[in-house]
Amino acid sequence: MRQFRRLILVAMTSLAFAGSSLAAQKPVPPPAPENDPLYMRVVAMPYPPEAQILDGNGHRHSAFELYVTNWGSTPLKITKLDVNGKDDQTVLVSQSASGKQLAAMFVPIGGDGTKPNDPSLKPGQTGVFFIFVDWIPDQGDPDNFQTSITIDQHGERSGSGTIHTAALDLNQDDPIVIHSPLxxxxxxxxxxxxxxxxxxxxxxxxxxxxHIGQRYAIDWIQLGDDGKTFTGDEHDNKSYHAWDQEIHAAADGKIVEVKDGIPENVPNSGKLAVQMTYDTLAGNHIIEQLNEDHYAAYAHLRPGTIKVKVGDTVHAGDVLAHLGNTGNSSEPHLHFQVCDAPSFPASEGLPFAIDQYTYDDYKLDKAPKPLLTIKSSHPMTKQEPMEDELDSF
Known part of the structure; x- marks a missing residue:
């Protein structure tokens, strides 16, 4: 609409001053009203199409992304991000981020996701905000999340305003319950x-x-009594406590994909045994279909230890393979994820809940000698371990 008006204004100005020297001058654009969204040329879309519920550490969580593109011709800076979880018209969850917290959530496309980034976008540039909402179960679960971003626009059209994105529905189903694969x-x-x-x-x-098939994934490594993952030569897979451990089926299901024959990496050597491609990223692996919408994926398995083939039906607890160090892996560990399609790359990660396990509150001492101390232990039911939790199964 604004562009259409401007074209008419230009035509009228040229006609009125035909034959004068003013006709050759560039028309002056009309001033932008304060907070006029027509001048905030931004596309902001939440993804994936539906948010999921994760239970962990006694809280509810949900992870989704907001893709933002500067569709205008001048730079802009996002100064604040707000998320409201609503049930009808009632706000049950409210979170805001600005400053350093906002920078830690933002990655420009092609940028470094391991560090905070200035949430600014040049014309035509896209960035992603990684959002992780958490709330107490007693609050109740919202029906959807409504996200807004506050923007400062610079250049000939300067000003600030707020963009409200489309609501993202929250799937009301609890996470799928599984057994530990370890x-x-x-x-x-x-x-x-x-x-x-x-x-x-x-x-x-x-x-x-x-796609973020790993949105709720875990890399399981095993610690010794000294808190280290290995004893002896750090460049020998056999030195690692996790290596060659049995991998168990997390639930009843059907095997839909198997990859074997990829050699193991030399741990912590900075080198990989094979070139990373779509097919080798997960190393030797198994994908098990749990139901119509959930797949369990087990990655980095030891070559020659896989005991199942495509089409096999398995039961919870069955030994599927042994833990190894293949694919995109620096040391022996089990990469485990639940996702919505039989593919590591081309899927969306889904949360899961382990039926029962023990959460260990711990500390690691480095001096006078390395030591892992368990301060207390707590039985857990139908939760997913969060980052750097220590658990026993």
Missing amino acids: RGKNWLAANGPSNTSPHRRAMLPVNGLP
């Missing part, structure tokens, strides 16, 4: 669910769409 004590949920986990930022574009 047994034993001192399992650290490295890179588990949080807004700073590398899994949270692992966006992979496939067939033109962004």
Whole structure:
């Protein structure tokens, strides 16, 4: 609408001053009304199409992204982000971010997701805000999340205003309940669910769409009594406590994908045994269909230990393979995720809940000698371990 008016204004000005020297001058654009959204040329879209509920540490959580594109011709800066979780017209959850907190949530496309980034966008540039909402179960669950961003626009059209994005529905189903794929004590949920986990930022574009199959994934590593993951030679897989541990089916299901034959990496060497591609990223792996909408994916398995094939029906607790160090892996660990499609890259990550396990409150001492101390233990029911939790199964 604003562009159409401006074209008419230009035509009228040229006609009125035809034959004068003013006709050759560039028309002066009309002043932009304060907070006029027509001058805030921004596209902001939440993703994925539906948010999910995660239960962890006694709280409810949900992770989603907001893709923002500067569609205008002048730079802009996002100064604040607000998320309101609503049930009808009642706000049940409200979170705001600005300053350093906002910078920690933002990654420009092609930027470094391991550090905070200035939430500014040049003309034509796109960035992503990684949002991780949490609330107490007693508050009740919202029906949707409504996100808004406050913008400062610079250049010939300067000013500030607020963009309100479309509401993102929250799936009201509780997370799928599974059994732990591991047994034993001192399992650290490295890179588990949080807004700073590398899994949270692992966006992979496939067939033109962004996917984060690892949105709620965990890298399970096992600690020794000294708090280290290995004893002996750190460049020998056999030195690692997690290596060769049995991997168990997390639930009843059907095997839909199996990959074997990829050699193991030399741990902490900075090198990988094979080049990383779409097919080798997860190393030797298994994908199990749990139901119509949920798939359990087990990655980085030891070559030659996989005991199932595509089409097999398995039961919760069955041994599927042994833990290894293959694919995109620096040391032996089990990468485990639940997702909505039988693919590591081309899927959306879904939360899950382990039926029962023990949460260990711990501390790590480095001096006078390395030591892992369990301060207290707590039985957990139907929760997903969060980032850097220590658990026993």
